[in-house]
Amino acid sequence: MFADELISCLREMYPGGYSHTCRDPFYMLVSTVLSQRTRDEVTIPATKRLFAVYDTPRKMAEADAEDIQALIRDVGFYRVKARRIVEISRIILQDYGGVVPNSMEELLRLPGVGRKTANCVLGYAYEQDVIAVDTHVHRISNRLGLVKTSGPDETEKELEKVVPKDAWKDVNGLMVLFGQSICRPTSPRCEECRLKAICPRIL
């Protein structure tokens, strides 16, 4: 299967792409940190509860981490995430004048921000051509035989070779939607998948 075939197929399946609550860089950064190792059904409501109280880097920076913890108790790793969100906000306020940085190098200096989170901010909020590789993207790319890789960093490099550049920023959202509904981590719904005729079903 060729990557551009898969991408156009996924675009037909999910015409609007992934529907983000908000593409503001700070909202994208905080919501993406909250989403780490945690399902959407939990993180989306929790992020909305959080921003209903603290809607700017300044308010978040001045917040008590324990008050933030109380708002996101159902999110995985909520204690460390609450502390990191306060620290991230302080750095953005003090070092970047309240504006989320727009380079990989600067984003990686923020606590709790790795390549996946940084690429979500760069791709979704700043519209840069990057591929955010999470477990969905890594699993689906290998399951479909698009790449043969052992880790997310390697997957990112290999996908950049086979995916048309104008689709890079959409790969994550499309594969997350596909991975949540059809090509799930365990017990994928192959019978209702429109790719079943050409899928090698690796994994």
Added chain:
DNA sequence: AAAACGGGGGC
């Protein structure tokens, strides 16, 4: 390279 962080949902 492996462990640790962690509550929620599927089975």
Added chain:
DNA sequence: GCCCCAGTTTT
């Protein structure tokens, strides 16, 4: 009750 999950940091 057990296993896995929109990762990142630490050992």
